[in-house]
Amino acid sequence: MLDGLTFSSYLFIVSLGLTIIFGVMKVLNLAHGGLYAWGAYTAAFLIGRAAVAGWPDWAGFPIILGAALVVGTVLGWALEFGILRFLRGRDEALVVLATFGILLMLEDAIMAVFGTDPFFAYQPMTYLGHVDIGGIARDLYGLTMIGTALVVAVAAWAGFKWTRFGKLLSTVIYDRELALTLGINVNRLFLGTFIIGAILGALGGAYVAPTTSVAPGLGMEVIVVSFAVVVIGGMGSIPGALVGSLIVGLVRALAVHKFPEYELFVVYVVMALVLAFRREGLFAPAKVRII
């Protein structure tokens, strides 16, 4: 159960980025998986170096945050400014395929930069040690992940409600045409949104890095599940991302415990079921009538 929540937590952070990007830009950015992977690798690499250089274990935390910010901003900027902005207005399916192409490039680039061996960067995790819950020793780190996800959720909610940029984003998500006629600088808005989304993606990866072996293929794995989460929750919906990640996280944890063989495919069964009953996901924004 707790495992499920932990999984849901980092899934939420990643999916939040994905859904925001979709909500504002109408782009289902598969390259998001690449941001996750780069965040994870950068963090793992730096933590490893820090340990070798004799830094204390807790230094991992600022490294994680820093890595996420840097990777998210740099890659996010590069992708949006360098590639995606030229694809605006094209057929949705083609743009998604283009982002898939970018994902492949990012994944491969990781192997070129970091090599194919897995990374282990467990220092922050050992620093926090274990905690006894219900008789089972749990990694405190996993719990902090849940905490972080909550912080992100609250920050997102607050950001949307109270900051000018946040309110702008909400408007664009719910009524794009209206918002765009208000004379907003679309390029800047999209760039900002993309970077925020990218940072979230990278943060998910960076945070997860200490808990697992960071190996090639990381980005693919996460995007496949994250994609499903966003579709289940309703694309562009933030509460949807929250509920979606909770559902997927818990279902998957259940599957891992009871039917470990069906792990990935369970996610897809859930998605098929949800879509069968709610054609556009659970919290999809309402559509405008034409007639």
Added chain:
Amino acid sequence: MRDRTPLWLACAVAALAAASFFIPGWLLNQLLFAFGRGLAVLGLLVLWRAGLVSLGGALYFGLGAYSVALLQRAGVSDALGLVLTAATLSAAAGFVLGFLLKRYRGIFFAMMNLAFSMILYGATVKNRSLGSTDGFGVAQPSFFGVVFSEPAHAKLALFLMLLALGYGAMVLVHLYWKSTFGWLGTALRDNEIRVEYLGYSVERVIHIKYTLSALLGGLGGGFFAMGLGQVDPDSMLNWVASGELLFIMILSGPANVAAPFVGSFLFEVLRTYALDIAPLAWQFIIGATLVLLIFFAPNGVWSLLARPFVRKS
């Protein structure tokens, strides 16, 4: 202006058939794989023309492949029988799923297809009797009662059969695209409301196209399995396999029924060379090619090549 496309196609196919007697075995194999996939991509193209992209093309491709393998295990050995049954089974599956899927569009249609293909993938991988991730072998089929002692002859016979059925498929789809029903695909992509208000059910159009797409996918998968000599989930049912089919579709473009076959062959060539030269950079090459294609040739390589010869079909 008479439509000469079936004639051109016949010439090309005849030339290939003649050439197949002389080309080296490895090339024949490449062609077998390429054209098997090409059939499946043709199926995806039928959907793309109606504005629908399926992220789960491997569902029917894999279904066709495994059907052939399982039928063989059960004792059927005739190549034509195998492949036609596989196609029929896939079409039936498509027909059934179509009842659900005809209601979806855009990314949701894509995802639902992906979901079902991944569900089949998961079920197959976990199934011991199907060999899990290793899959199992497909023996050499017989051809109208003839069992070739030389595997190379069997491959040749298979290829010729593929060419024959492929030709049939191409001509039929070509004629289909010129018919009212074929045009309805483009129409509904442009404006579903108008189609309904002209008096036809959009969902019915999608259902039928979906079934056709499944049939072609299964046919292609069946040939692929026999060409490869084995079935395994990772090369035929995984979302990566679906991705490959889509990549070929983008590479080929929607212009022409022969495009998927040409594109598929290009893909095969690209893959072989890339894996040879830079096995680790394979993903990067595919990714970069995909992005470049979408930027510069969204109508596929065909549109780039065919520019000097633009003709109405």
Added chain:
Amino acid sequence: MLEVVGVSKTFGTVSAAEELNVGISAGEVVGIVGANGAGKTVFVNMITGYEKPSVGRILFEGRDITRLHPREITRLGICRSFQVSQVFTSMTVADNLLMALSVRWTTGAAMLKDIKRDSLVREVDALLERFKLVAERKRPAHQLSQGARKLLDIAMALAGRPRILMLDEPTSGISTDEKFEFMNVVMGALAKDKVTVMIIEHDMDIIESFVSRVLAFSQGRIICDAPPREALSDPDVVQYVLGTSHAGH
């Protein structure tokens, strides 16, 4: 020919149409006027099958069409054009008409035959002539001017050879000086077929010039049903409808 009997439509607690009772006879040209939200569109949508009345029935040539799907209603003989023209944007004008004719008149296995059949192509040419769209025949629909698009939309509706043609704000978006010419082309094209026409319009000059009967809507009810001159001087109509329309110029 068309009878609307006791029709009401509520969306939750909002009443969009109340107690509508109207009969339309063959050959009439009926204008439907009213402020935005007065119920005109709901009225037309219910007749064409996009919405279903909460109460009441709609009969067409004696047949109850209340619960039928729009495509069935189209095939029975009621076709419509749209306020925002609904055409096949990537196809040429001629192909749009070819599509319209072919969808409506080909059935079953014939749908798998080549669409460019001589008989259909000739009808396309005829329609292009009537709507003065011959010059545009090879132009992709998304490149058409607003007026040409609307003509195409109406022509496509006419391809169904309907008994009743419903035109939803045909002149909206067309500049004032071009409206009359536009309507002349439309009504001229329709003259040959003796179609009953129902037109939703805001422009009272158009109404006066082309229509033989006016149905004025306000707040979901028909407040006046009379020939144009009478209707436009009716005090209720003046109060509830004209104040919000473009009268005179």
